[in-house]
Amino acid sequence: MSIGRRLKEERERLGFTQPAFAGLAETTKKSQIDYEKDATQPKAGYLAAIAEAGADVQYIVTGVHTNRALSGDEQELLALFRAATAEVQATIMAGLKGGVCLSSGAGRQNQRGDDDQRSA
Structure with missing residues (x-):
């Protein structure tokens, strides 16, 4: 174009x-x-x-x-990501790629829910 x-x-x-x-x-x-x-x-x-x-x-x-x-949230996320340490960036990337929720233990709760469904 x-x-x-x-x-x-x-x-x-x-x-x-x-x-x-x-x-x-x-x-x-x-x-x-x-x-x-x-x-x-x-x-x-x-x-x-x-x-x-x-x-x-x-x-x-x-x-x-x-x-x-980008939306306001996307701009903020990008700014925070760029300011983070390499370790924090790696954790964020791993979480996003794996679909893991890292806040308030929700990831563990979701995992338990998935396990419960598999055993049912």
């Missing part, structure tokens, strides 16, 4: 018309159309302005979404 197509996708995701999106960056509707048709490439000032409105500029340019696409 091209930069222009991703730009249009982001504009539509944010609910802007072409003139309104162009206005965010103090450019014209024609420039916006040209960007979306890949006739010209947007400049850094334009990209900075639309980023302020919530556009995922990394996605527009590279096709890879930034963390903004």
Whole structure:
């Protein structure tokens, strides 16, 4: 997918018309159309302005979404994970891969429930 197509996708995701999106960056509707048709490439000032409105500029340019696409809980989880020690990260990964619930003994409770079902 091209930069222009991703730009249009982001504009539509944010609910802007072409003139309104162009206005965010103090450019014209024609420039916006040209960007979306890949006739010209947007400049850094334009990209900075639309980023302020919530556009995922990394996605527009590279096709890879930034963390903004994550929910608040996902962003917090990622920040906490990155700040954790390697040992804590390994425990978290093991828990997620194994489906183990590590809070309040719930994992043990679930395990007992599974054992009870197998013996029934």
